[in-house]
Amino acid sequence: MMLASTLGPTPYLVLGAVLFTVGAVGLLVRRNPLVMFMCIELMLNATNLTFVTFARQLDDVGGQVIVFFVLVVAAAEVVIGLGIIVGILRRRPGATADDLRLMKG
């Protein structure tokens, strides 16, 4: 709280943007599907940080409530993603994202 009031919102926003970028780049460069999911989670959580920062800045509780929803959505995404990955790995053990290219063109 103290830090927030002295620093202003900018560092938090920048941190959010950096985390978001890290997540995006991670998704682009990693091939392990699980890590790719983690990157998506990172992006979502970076967004959460941004929401909270804006909520503080605007003094509006709405932005904080949003975080709840986003967390649930993120969890649901993880579950679905894991389900899909498990389904694939049962057929093809050890498959990376790059191995999945039956379809192209």
Add this chain to the structure above:
Amino acid sequence: MTSLLFAQLGTPHRIQTPSVAWSGLLPVLVLLGGAVVLMVVGALLPRRSRHSWHLWLTLLIAAGSIGCAVPLWFRVRDHGPLSILRDAVRVDGLALFLGIVIVVGVMLAALLTDGYLRREELEGPEPYVLLMLSATGGLLMASANDLIVMFLGLEILSLAVYVLAGLHVRRLRSGEAAMKYFVLGGFSSAFFLYGIALAYGATGSTNLTDIQRFLATNTLTNNGLLLASFALLLVGFGFKVAAAPFHSWAPDVYEGSPSPVVSFMASAVKAAAFAGLIRVFVYAFALDRHDWQPIVYVVAVLTLLVGSVLAVVQTNVKRMLAYSSINHAGFVLVGVQAASDRGVRSALFYLATYTFMVAGSFGVVTIVGRRGDNRHQLDDYKGLARTEPLLAFAFLVFLLAQAGVPFTSGLWAKFYVIGAAVEARSFWLALVAMLSTVISAFLYLRIVLAMYGGADEADEAAPAVPRLRIPFAARIALVVSVVATIGFGLVPGPLTHASKTAVPKIAAGK
């Protein structure tokens, strides 16, 4: 944040709870409740059954949802839109029109699903449950008046479809499709969410009415945040509607996913995503249209060209149709780009008619795909007119409609969209749209020629390939689609009128 929540602890006082006009939400609730009931009952009863009661229950629920939507339609028409849940949901003509389109998409997809599941031995209630849940998300998107509700709708819609894409557990392509769709979908949702965060930061609210009011009363000295949020929101919507350059998932996912699911993706998911796009951009950001219009213009041009040009080089019919559906998304974008009453109206008309065309097309693809869902090469369609004349005729109707040939609804859809573009003085865009029609006409013709020509090969292959089985339910779906496609082609009036009634007023320009 914790302190905020805990601060409430010490002082117990009544929080004013909103009164909810549940009747306005009935279409969504019926669908949601029905899905839950089907899920539980379906899990408790045997998975396989002689009677397709999963299907019929789904149709009943969907019909119930439409039945709730129709009285609302008249109420909204006469008394203005309903604002529900503290204005987070807004039931107006646009929401109901596209909501009905989405539910119709569910019904058509469900009709195709039954035979597919039996053929592939995948019986179970889950696909129907997921279709309905996904449609719930779509309906929510169509009526969302808050960016967070929009996001939740988008996620409910998408998550169910990710699973549907991987429905065919024995087919590796299906898993790959699900994986690709999921990774890219999650990626784009993250962009979308970040866009919401930026819009929230720029305007101080996620409620679309508040945003619109804020933008109307304030002039931003530095609107960089807002413009960046436009771009990121557009990424999210662009991904869902498969607009270039966010289209790359579409061909692979369409090819790999079970064909009935594809019919749902191309009709209902697209309709829902466009509903969101129109609500956010055309209405909430109406006053900033000069900022986003050029971007949508560029995206529309790219989408039209990518969709038509890449379709031509394909040999897999499912991929061809996937690219052509990208092209159609481009057409709807042309209507959106106009940012006018007429543009929105034309987009609605396009989405409604396209639902029937594309559901029918993928219905044919479902049947021709045969067991294993693998026969999608152009060669597999050779001589179809000889072996299955009626099926070939139905496909002919859908393809000609997609090419925009007269006597089909496709002509009017294209006509209205281009008319709107011309009215908005986007002449070049209109020209590109028509050029892409010419290019893709070639594609449709290739399929038609494969069906109506190449008889020799079919004769040779005839003993090896048993006759196609066209399930009863799929027959219904095809007949309905053909009748709708030709019917709206001959008498577009009622649908035109409905789309006109549906369109709310756009805020006046700056």
Add this chain to the structure above:
Amino acid sequence: MGQYLPVVAMLVLAVVFAILSFAASKLLAPRRPSAAKSSPYECGIVPSQEPPERFPVRFYLVAMIFIVFDIEIIFMYPYAVIYRDLGAFGLVEVLTFAIAVFASFVYLIANGALDWGPAKRLGRRDPQMSATRTTTSTVRRVGLEGRPAGDEEVAA
């Protein structure tokens, strides 16, 4: 900074717990490996390629289900904090929510997702398969129709 003390305590506890469980499994589990034991059994034939790893799907499944039910608490928690203030409305809301969660729980139970142990297959597929599936249909399927068009996709 006093308010952050519980957080620090949590952190310390978590780390300690992790270290302890690792150490315990190292110390307590019996480990007597031999070459014969670790090589896979393939009817006496020396395997020519690495066998696929055993893939404990069940763990994932349970983990996934856990995540879903775990995250529901995020909505229960704020409700629990101010349930008095929300009154009947809040109760109805949270009950609706609980019903939805419960429905999915019923679904999972009915499908045997929480049955532990290797014996049962996921889902209640009838052992004798469908009535429509006869010898002839199976033969035809294997012979012609179901065969993928030269792909690596093999029907399981």
Add this chain to the structure above:
Amino acid sequence: MRDLIWMIPALPLAGFALLLAFGKRLGEPLAGWLGTATVAGSFVVTLGVFLTLRTDGGADHRLTQSLFTWVPAGSFKADLGFLVDPLSISMCLFVTGIAALIHLYSIGYMHGDPRYHVFFTYLNLFVFSMLMLVLGDNLLVTFLGWEGVGACSYFLISFWFSEEANASAGKKAFVTNRVGDWGFMCATFFTFSALGTLSYTGIIDGASALPRSTATVIALLLFVGAVGKSAQLPLYVWLPDAMAGPTPVSALFHAATMVTAGVYLMVRINPVLAASAHWLPTLIATVGAVTALFAATIALAQNDIKKVLAYSTVSQLGYMFLAVGSGAYVGAIFHMITHAFFKALLFLGAGSVIHGMGDEQDMRRMGALRKLMPITAATFIVGWLAIAGVPPFSGFFSKDEILVYAWQKSPVLWAIGFVTAILTAFYMARQVYLVFFGDARWGEPVPEAAASPAANEAQQSAAEVDDTTATDANDEAPVAAHAASDAGADGHGHEAHADVHPHESPWTMTLPLVVLAVGAIVAGALNMPFFDRLKVLEHWLAPVVEHGQAHLTVSSGLKVGLGVVTVVGALVAFALARLVYLRGRQDVAEQIEQPVFARGWYYDSSIAAFMGGPGRRLFDAVSWFDRTIIDGAVNGVATLVRGGGDRVRVLQSGYVRNYALGVAFGAIVLVGLLLSRAVF
């Protein structure tokens, strides 16, 4: 009768519906008779409406009937309505009349075809669409008919679709026509945005108030549409290939009615043309004239009896556009009507010959049919004299009128038209001599080396944009064998037809020939020159074309002079053709294949040298041009699309990472674009 206008298109539509439902049950010949009866009924109603219009049509002879509001869309509204005025009723009269005759003819011609009833189903649908095109009171209804006739045309070109070439010819027609349709659609949108209406009444009344540039754009785009439909340069390529369809289709669609839709459209919007920039009529006239000459030269070198007529049709349509461009709208319609008679006659005659010869289409294996097929021969000769412009046959009057207007526009245009007229006379004479005169050559094999390269190359011009439908490029004549049942056998092979017994056709086929021959003789009376009272058609059409019609200032003497020159030219051409093809015939087969001048002297006329030497090369060059440049343009666009597609396709690598990169890249570009707006 004025309330019965809707019956004109409704009757063929009813026929279509009945045939669709019960066609198979009716079978041969009942299905044919049903189709014929509905079209004949439509003709009778048209006649009634025509008589009503003559007596009480008001000052401008205009009747409208609006059935219902068809497409309501805000400020935009289109009625499903009909506009009957002198122009449309004239078109209707000859469309229904000729269509009825061709239906009758088809009853005999399609005898024995397994898809007999399907043929008549399409034919009725075509007549319906054509009537909608003509009668529609706004651009949208016309467009509906425009696309409808196009669709029927593709279906019927590919009617015997089991032959690859036929299917690809249909496809070629479709693709080429889309270019024209594109012009039409654009024009429709422009018209609406400029005038706020699509009805012809609104367009005609509002045209004069249009800004010049807008009028030019609309007229130009409509002209693009007309060029596609009426097979003018550079979009004519589909028409010669369209001969793959059954001969009655060639006669009805690709000679008499459908291909003239472009001319009709141009005449219909003549006030817009009048309001547009001056270069536009000149452009139209030039395109018409050049097409006329171009196609005529190609026709000189064809050996397929239908191909000659196909190129001749392109050439005659060129005349009509020359007329439109020269302001001779009445002349254009006049020539359209006379052309409909004599060209339908020629096609049906050719069909009769093909029928009688057992599906032989190569003129080099005909000859001396005059005795064996007297009625066909006599009527064909009438058609020949008419198209060649010999007085008093109808072609003379209409062609002469066009040439006079062309002279007034520019002597250069006249010269092109004149040369074309001579060439027309020559190649038609060649055809008549080869088919009906000289010796019987039915059993003779045609030496492969003698095969006319021009013919070959023109035929190979199918738009090979698609490898799945590769035409057999070595096949000499990709035109259909008569019946689908023959498809397996080599219906047009090179082995001798020793057992050919040419015979006259049944009465259902000869009766239309005779009726059309009478029409081809007397249709010229519609608009006799010199005496004002005799210009029936001109007075009749005056209210429609009052804005656009040019006023003739040429003196009577010059008119006579021009007419005489044309007739003399035609007669000279006859003589030369006779010289070449009757007297030198025995050695022609060997002569044509020889190098340029080696035996050129054998032809003791300049035309003979022209034909055997550089002329041959010229025609080769024309054919090459046809094949390479024109088809190349069509293929080029397709190749471009395919090539581009193949390039871009690489991006679709199948790697999910790359797709994500695409999404991220797109996001960055969008953010960049939008932020650049914030900064600048």
